[in-house]
Amino acid sequence: MITKTVYIYRAFERFWHWTQALLIMFLALTGFEIHGSIEFFGFEAAVTYHNVAAYALIILIVFAIFWHLTTGEWRQYIPSLTHVRTYMNYYVFGIFRDEPHPTRKSVLSKLNPLQKLTYFGLKVLIIPGMLISGLFYIFYRYPQKHGIEALNIESLEIIAIIHTAGAFLLLAFLIVHLYLMTTGETVFSNLRAMLTGYEQLHEEEEDQGINIQVISEADEEEKA
Amino acid sequence: MKRIAGILTIVALTVLVAYTMFAPRSAPPSHMTELRARMKQKPPPTVDHALFPQLQGPFERPQDVAGTCISCHNHRHTEVMQSNHWNWEREEYIVGRGVVYIGKKNAMNNFCIGAMGNEQSCAKCHIGFGMDDEGFSYTDATNIDCLICHDQTDTYAKASEAGGAPEPSLDLGIIARSVGRPDRDNCGVCHFYGGGGNNVKHGDLDEAMFATTRDVDVHMGADGMDMTCIDCHVTENHNIAGKLYSLSSMNRNRATCEPCHTELPHEDEILNEHTLKVACQTCHIPVYAKVNATKTHWNWSTAGKLEDGQPYHVEDENGNHTYLSIKGSFTWGTNLEPEYQWFNGTASHYLLGDTVPAGSDLIVLNELHGSYADEDSKIIPVKVHRAVQPFDPGTRMLIMPRLYAEAVGDSAFWKDFDWVKAAEAGMGHAGLPFSGDYEFIKTEMNWPVNHMVATKENTVQCTECHTREDGRLAKLTDFYLPGRDYSPLVENGGVALLLLSFLGVLIHAGVRIGASRRRKNGGAR
Numbered sequence: 001m002i003t004k005t006v007y008i009y010r011a012f013e014r015f016w017h018w019t020q021a022l023l024i025m026f027l028a029l030t031g032f033e034i035h036g037s038i039e040f041f042g043f044e045a046a047v048t049y050h051n052v053a054a055y056a057l058i059i060l061i062v063f064a065i066f067w068h069l070t071t072g073e074w075r076q077y078i079p080s081l082t083h084v085r086t087y088m089n090y091y092v093f094g095i096f097r098d099e100p101h102p103t104r105k106s107v108l109s110k111l112n113p114l115q116k117l118t119y120f121g122l123k124v125l126i127i128p129g130m131l132i133s134g135l136f137y138i139f140y141r142y143p144q145k146h147g148i149e150a151l152n153i154e155s156l157e158i159i160a161i162i163h164t165a166g167a168f169l170l171l172a173f174l175i176v177h178l179y180l181m182t183t184g185e186t187v188f189s190n191l192r193a194m195l196t197g198y199e200q201l202h203e204e205e206e207d208q209g210i211n212i213q214v215i216s217e218a219d220e221e222e223k224a
Numbered sequence: 225m226k227r228i229a230g231i232l233t234i235v236a237l238t239v240l241v242a243y244t245m246f247a248p249r250s251a252p253p254s255h256m257t258e259l260r261a262r263m264k265q266k267p268p269p270t271v272d273h274a275l276f277p278q279l280q281g282p283f284e285r286p287q288d289v290a291g292t293c294i295s296c297h298n299h300r301h302t303e304v305m306q307s308n309h310w311n312w313e314r315e316e317y318i319v320g321r322g323v324v325y326i327g328k329k330n331a332m333n334n335f336c337i338g339a340m341g342n343e344q345s346c347a348k349c350h351i352g353f354g355m356d357d358e359g360f361s362y363t364d365a366t367n368i369d370c371l372i373c374h375d376q377t378d379t380y381a382k383a384s385e386a387g388g389a390p391e392p393s394l395d396l397g398i399i400a401r402s403v404g405r406p407d408r409d410n411c412g413v414c415h416f417y418g419g420g421g422n423n424v425k426h427g428d429l430d431e432a433m434f435a436t437t438r439d440v441d442v443h444m445g446a447d448g449m450d451m452t453c454i455d456c457h458v459t460e461n462h463n464i465a466g467k468l469y470s471l472s473s474m475n476r477n478r479a480t481c482e483p484c485h486t487e488l489p490h491e492d493e494i495l496n497e498h499t500l501k502v503a504c505q506t507c508h509i510p511v512y513a514k515v516n517a518t519k520t521h522w523n524w525s526t527a528g529k530l531e532d533g534q535p536y537h538v539e540d541e542n543g544n545h546t547y548l549s550i551k552g553s554f555t556w557g558t559n560l561e562p563e564y565q566w567f568n569g570t571a572s573h574y575l576l577g578d579t580v581p582a583g584s585d586l587i588v589l590n591e592l593h594g595s596y597a598d599e600d601s602k603i604i605p606v607k608v609h610r611a612v613q614p615f616d617p618g619t620r621m622l623i624m625p626r627l628y629a630e631a632v633g634d635s636a637f638w639k640d641f642d643w644v645k646a647a648e649a650g651m652g653h654a655g656l657p658f659s660g661d662y663e664f665i666k667t668e669m670n671w672p673v674n675h676m677v678a679t680k681e682n683t684v685q686c687t688e689c690h691t692r693e694d695g696r697l698a699k700l701t702d703f704y705l706p707g708r709d710y711s712p713l714v715e716n717g718g719v720a721l722l723l724l725s726f727l728g729v730l731i732h733a734g735v736r737i738g739a740s741r742r743r744k745n746g747g748a749r
Contacts, residue, residue: 012229015236036692036707043686043707047494056240063236067229091732096739154597157704161711168718172725179729183736 003200008107008193013073016064017194023057024170031167054134061127076111079120083113095183104202118173126169133163259484263449267405274401281397286353286390287366289400294365301365303462308471309351311362312339316473318572319593324473330576331471332589334522334611334667335419336551338576338624341653345628347388349414355387371396373410374403381413385628408434408444411453419519421545425470427518427560427607428509428675440514442677458483469672470590475569475600479674481505503602505674506564507684512607512673517544517556522611525664527552528641535641550627550638552612562605562673564697566594571670577656579620580665587622587667596703603700607671614643616651618659622667626650 009017030053032038033046041049068074086102091114094102103112111119136159184190185200193199273279278296283289294301308314313327328339328346339346347355352367354360361367369388371380380399383391390396412434419425430440438445443456457466457479466479481489481504488496489504498507512518528549530536535549544556574589594601614623626649629636635649643662651658689697690707697705 010229012232012236015233019236019240034690034706035710036690043690047686059239060236063232067232070228096735098740098743155704156706157709160704160706160709161714164710165714165718168714168721171718172721175722175725175729179733182733 003202005198006107006201007197008105008110008199008201009197011197012063012067014194014197016060016067019060020057020064023053023060025174026053027057028167028171028174031163035164035167051138054138058131061131076109077116077120077123079116080113084117087112087114091183105199106201122173126166126173129162130166130170133159133166137163255486260449263451263455269404273403276401279397279400281395281400283396283400286369286371286396289396290353290366290368290370292400293370294368300462301368304351304368305362305365307462307464308467309464310368312350314467314472318473319570321572324573324575326471326473326573326575328471332574332576332622332624333425333470334589334609334613334669335425335519336627337524337613337622340576340624341626341650342628344387344630345385348382348384348386349417350388353388371399371403372413373406375399375410376402376404376407378409385630405452406454407452423513423516423518425519425609426468426671426673426675428512428673430513430516430518430676432515433675436515438679439682441675442679456484466674469571469592470669471573473571473573478569499602501596501602503567503604505605505672505677506603508677509562509605509673509675510678510682510684510688511559511561512605512676513558513560514676515558517542517558518560518607519554520557520560520607520609521555522552522609522613523554524552524611524613527637528643530641549641560607561696563608564603564700565592565606565670566596566598566601566700566702567592567604567672568594568598568600568602574622576624576654577621580615580622582620585666587665589667589669592670592672596700603697605673607673609669609671611667611669612664613667614647614662615665616647616659616661617663618661619657621651621656622665623647623658623662624650624654624656626653 027050029038029040030046030050033040033043034050040046083103090099090102101112103109105112137156140156140159181190182188184193189199276296278292283292290301304310308327311327313325313329315323316326317323330338330340332338336342336346343360344356347360351369351372352360353369354364354367369382369390371390372382377399380394381391383389412429412431415426416422416429416431416433417424418429423430433441433444435446436444438448443449443451454464457464459465463477465477467477485504487499489499490496526547529547530549536547537545537549538547540546540556542556545551545554546556547553570593572591572593574587580587592604592606614625615621616623623643625643625646626634626636627638627646629639632639634640635642635645637643637646640646644660647658647662648660684696687695687707689695690705692708695705695708697708
């Protein structure tokens with residue numbers, strides 16, 4: 001099989017990915033301390049750190065949105081149900097038989113169908129949900145202080161529960177994400193790509209993204 | 225494109241760094257320095273009363289002193305006679321009850337139960353003379369005891385069971401020539417001894433505060449601002465700010481922290497936010513009864529036991545009475561953690577003659593109103609005094625027994641130890657029925673804790689409330705408290721999700737590794 005080194009993750013993308021990863025893990029640590037699940041920094045410090053990290057994450061997200069819009073990279077996340085089943089079959093059966101990924105990773109199509117679905121949900125539901133509930137959490141009593149009665153919130157309960165539920169989902173994502181990182185071409189190829197930006201990808205004349213046919217043919221040729 | 229990404233990266237980094245450096249900046253400096261300077265200035269006296277010929281004495285009767293005061297301060301007595309210190313009652317409005325007059329005249333407590341019928345003895349803490357159970361002249365201005373509040377020799381004292389008269393041995397002239405602004409001794413001589421002994425009632429007003437340190441009370445400590453009562457209980461025309469909800473019902477004329485400390489006193493915004501729902505005292509008074517013990521339980525049902533026909537008492541190792549034949553058994557406590565309640569500044573009271581619905585086995589004598597949902601409510605610290613006291617199951621009224629009399633045979637419980645006689649006499653005196661039957665019922669009284677403010681370093685810490693188990697606010701469950709509360713569904717679902725994810729990953733990885741090994745072995749074959 002012919003491969004070539006491709007510059008797949010650009011500098012900002014990598015910076016965004018790792019900063020966001022650190023911030024989310026830090027937010028989980030401080031957040032679950034505020035929640036009463038763990039003790040680490042001390043409650044007061046945890047609250048302060050959590051708020052600072054939250055603002056940092058918001059700024060990062062603003063830049064990331066700008067980057068995605070200006071580069072057109074947002075299109076990577078448009079979900080589609082095609083090949084979802086194929087991919088689920090791959091993770092349940094194919095991967096154990098050392099079959100290649102059903103779709104090809106390329107600069108124009110970095111995400112497989114399951115990733116697209118997951119990241120789309122993450123970006124459209126979970127992250128905005130966390131952001132909005134988090135901002136309410138910070139500001140929920142300030143409206144009263146500044147006299148905007150319409151924004152006054154009776155109770156923190158629903159906000160806090162939404163925020164906690166989102167945190168659990170993000171943590172579950174993190175666990176699975178960290179594992180799936182090892183399911184690339186080799187165990188460390190995905191990690192290396194996200195660190196350096198370069199990855200060994202299958203060479204193709206044109207980036208077609210999804211090309212199951214080609215792969216299975218190639219497979220048969222190899223076996224033969 | 226690479227360049228744009230690079231530029232963006234640098235910009236983002238700069239913003240992040242700048243934010244973390246400058247964001248947690250503190251609010252404008254507090255005005256504590258200014259406050260301290262203001263409190264250091266003790267107003268100098270404007271006159272020297274020692275030089276007035278009118279005050280050279282000698283004074284035969286305490287009433288002669290009052291008359292002399294009024295001869296110059298010829299309007300002050302009208303102010304005093306409008307005060308509740310004089311009238312022992314206030315006009316109050318209670319929701320659901322209407323306008324009532326509440327005071328020591330008709331309120332019941334769960335210490336010595338009430339003043340009615342026991343005036344001769346209770347008048348030791350009335351700012352007047354000549355009070356006995358036959359009544360009292362609330363219109364005679366010469367009965368005003370000016371000296372109890374204005375004496376600056378610290379020698380003036382009222383005699384026991386004398387209707388409010390001073391000790392006969394005192395030279396009233398010396399005391400009259402010393403008068404000045406009331407200091408802690410003037411207030412403390414009554415208010416530290418409420419309930420018949422030091423710190424018995426309040427728990428946060430203790431004779432140790434005549435001369436104390438910042439550790440006991442940050443305001444009154446001689447090593448600090450050494451503030452007097454009236455520095456906070458600001459007084460204009462003998463109307464003193466602040467009252468306690470053992471006897472008052474309305475949200476008015478309260479002595480609060482805000483006039484000095486503002487509504488947003490902290491540098492930290494999140495702490496300032498707390499002030500919307502949490503009273504200052506809640507965090508700043510972590511414990512009360514710091515020096516001497518206060519009573520926490522009073523059981524009247526054991527009273528009346530005699531040894532060889534004589535009343536007796538039992539003391540604990542600290543000299544606190546744990547049993548008195550005349551009063552029953554007590555529990556005391558020091559360094560107590562307050563209980564916490566929502567409070568919007570209004571309270572309702574059990575008043576003499578109120579009937580209790582059948583089936584209730586606990587009477588809260590002064591219920592503090594409030595809840596999380598009520599915008600005006602804040603969490604306050606409270607000393608809850610619990611008691612077991614005489615109750616008439618026939619009329620379903622608390623019994624106001626006659627406790628004090630000068631001699632045996634006058635139906636007073638403290639002399640005759642007979643509940644039926646004491647109840648008959650006491651209720652009869654109040655013009656109320658008594659069925660002839662008595663039992664004992666549990667009662668509670670709420671004493672908001674406002675004094676013994678701790679130093680900044682000793683305030684309540686976050687996790688004393690923001691904690692899963694046994695926090696200070698564990699009993700206040702009508703709101704969501706971060707760190708304490710959670711949705712069991714989200715919590716259990718979340719943990720299950722994490723476990724399943726982890727398990728799923730482990731199994732998947734296990735099968736992958738297994739399959740890969742098999743393939744390798746197969747390949748080698």
